[in-house]
Amino acid sequence: MRPSAQFRSAQEILETLVSSEMSLKVLINWGRQNRFAGSKDRRKIRDIVYYCLRNKRYLLHRWSNKESKGDGRNLVLSFLYDHYHNDHLTDFNIFFGSRDFDLQLLSDTERNILSNKSLKREAIREDPVKYSYPDFLDKSLKRSLGKDFSKIMELFLKRASVFIRANKIKISTKDLTSKLKAEGFEIEPQIKNRDALKVLNASNKLKLSKHFSEGLFEFQDLGSQQVVNNIVVKEGMSILDFCAGGGGKSLALASHFSNNIELYAYDLNSSRLKPFKIRAKRACAKIKFLDDRMLFGKSFDAVIVDAPCSGSGTWRRDPFTKWNLTLSEINKLTEIQYSILNQVASYVNKSGLIFYITCSLLDEENGEVISRFLKNNNDYCLEREQFISPLEGGDGFFLSILKKNK
Ligand SMILES: C[S@@+](CC[C@H](N)C(=O)[O-])C[C@H]1O[C@@H](n2cnc3c(N)ncnc32)[C@H](O)[C@@H]1O
Numbered sequence: 001m002r003p004s005a006q007f008r009s010a011q012e013i014l015e016t017l018v019s020s021e022m023s024l025k026v027l028i029n030w031g032r033q034n035r036f037a038g039s040k041d042r043r044k045i046r047d048i049v050y051y052c053l054r055n056k057r058y059l060l061h062r063w064s065n066k067e068s069k070g071d072g073r074n075l076v077l078s079f080l081y082d083h084y085h086n087d088h089l090t091d092f093n094i095f096f097g098s099r100d101f102d103l104q105l106l107s108d109t110e111r112n113i114l115s116n117k118s119l120k121r122e123a124i125r126e127d128p129v130k131y132s133y134p135d136f137l138d139k140s141l142k143r144s145l146g147k148d149f150s151k152i153m154e155l156f157l158k159r160a161s162v163f164i165r166a167n168k169i170k171i172s173t174k175d176l177t178s179k180l181k182a183e184g185f186e187i188e189p190q191i192k193n194r195d196a197l198k199v200l201n202a203s204n205k206l207k208l209s210k211h212f213s214e215g216l217f218e219f220q221d222l223g224s225q226q227v228v229n230n231i232v233v234k235e236g237m238s239i240l241d242f243c244a245g246g247g248g249k250s251l252a253l254a255s256h257f258s259n260n261i262e263l264y265a266y267d268l269n270s271s272r273l274k275p276f277k278i279r280a281k282r283a284c285a286k287i288k289f290l291d292d293r294m295l296f297g298k299s300f301d302a303v304i305v306d307a308p309c310s311g312s313g314t315w316r317r318d319p320f321t322k323w324n325l326t327l328s329e330i331n332k333l334t335e336i337q338y339s340i341l342n343q344v345a346s347y348v349n350k351s352g353l354i355f356y357i358t359c360s361l362l363d364e365e366n367g368e369v370i371s372r373f374l375k376n377n378n379d380y381c382l383e384r385e386q387f388i389s390p391l392e393g394g395d396g397f398f399l400s401i402l403k404k405n406k
Contacts, residue, residue, distance in 0.1 A: 222394025313396030
């Protein structure tokens with residue numbers, strides 16, 4: 001596809017996303033309906049769409065109260081202008097054309113709006129516009145992130161890096177690195193996290209590598225790996241992953257302990273465990289899956305609660321969630337988080353631990369839920385709390401470790 005057609009496609013996808021359904025399904029459906037588009041075109045279109053969603057408010061800001069031919073067009077025009085207009089190597093005109101499937105030529109009004117310097121990011125005063133997030137989260141984000149607010153929000157406008165985790169049940173991180181490098185992948189070790197590797201090129205081809213189907217590694221964000229490194233348990237302990245979902249945390253634990261750990265997995269929505277079971281088989285991870293009947297009456301030395309949350313720590317990777325979030329949704333989530341904690345409290349052995357995890361930046365879902373739980377459960381005390389900042393390279397995570405006294 002020519003650039004003008006790629007940008008026209010991105011415009012149409014964004015139009016649907018902004019005006020009717022903010023969901024990954026829109027991109028998937030576009031792919032199904034436009035099979036002529038090759039994999040490179042799809043990747044390019046996806047990158048444009050994701051960038052525009054991450055930066056939506058800022059990119060649309062210059063168009064307010066001015067001539068508008070729709071949000072989809074405004075988003076891609078702002079994107080193009082910011083990326084290529086001053087790039088002397090690219091002829092700006094290649095992005096436009098007059099055929100039906102081209103991005104339509106710029107009007108004079110559009111050209112004037114785009115070149116207005118006072119509308120550039122540096123000149124914007126309102127943080128929710130500059131850093132593109134909903135107004136209602138302004139106070140909460142500032143309160144939760146403190147002095148790192150601007151740095152984190154700025155980082156969240158850019159694309160996330162791709163990380164994998166060596167599966168120590170099958171291979172060492174060093175040997176995996178050599179194997180992947182021999183296949184042409186550029187791999188960067190992570191000093192603070194021995195099992196994590198950053199993939200610098202061709203990450204889309206990694207899933208096709210035989211090393212992936214052989215279970216030598218898994219895709220897992222750095223922040224998610226870091227949070228698991230802080231789950232301090234010992235060999236021989238029984239551990240329940242209560243919100244197991246796709247199994248990211250359990251698989252990392254099984255790998256870390258080379259299966260020398262008694263690991264159980266449960267999820268309220270048992271269908272969410274299906275991909276986990278496939279991943280566990282591929283990794284040769286020893287995990288016992290429990291249903292409600294099997295869980296009844298059992299107790300464990302540690303329970304991991306990777307709670308359903310706003311996902312605000314993963315906005316770079318999933319910018320759709322940023323625009324779907326509402327205040328009432330956050331309130332609903334905090335009630336669910338609190339009720340899950342109360343539920344698991346009875347599954348913990350004496351002197352046992354609860355590891356409460358979210359991938360949220362917001363204090364409402366993190367420290368506040370823990371404070372409320374501790375206030376009403378005096379048999380528990382706080383051992384340690386940790387925020388894994390996106391400034392460390394991965395998604396943002398919160399971890400609170402609670403100990404049962406009685
Ligand atoms: C953040 S996801 C878990 C991600 C997973 N641990 C991972 O690392 O891939 C939260 C999970 O909690 C589950 N869940 C929601 N409400 C629950 C409840 N009341 N009890 C148990 N699981 C619940 C959801 O089905 C979802 O799979």
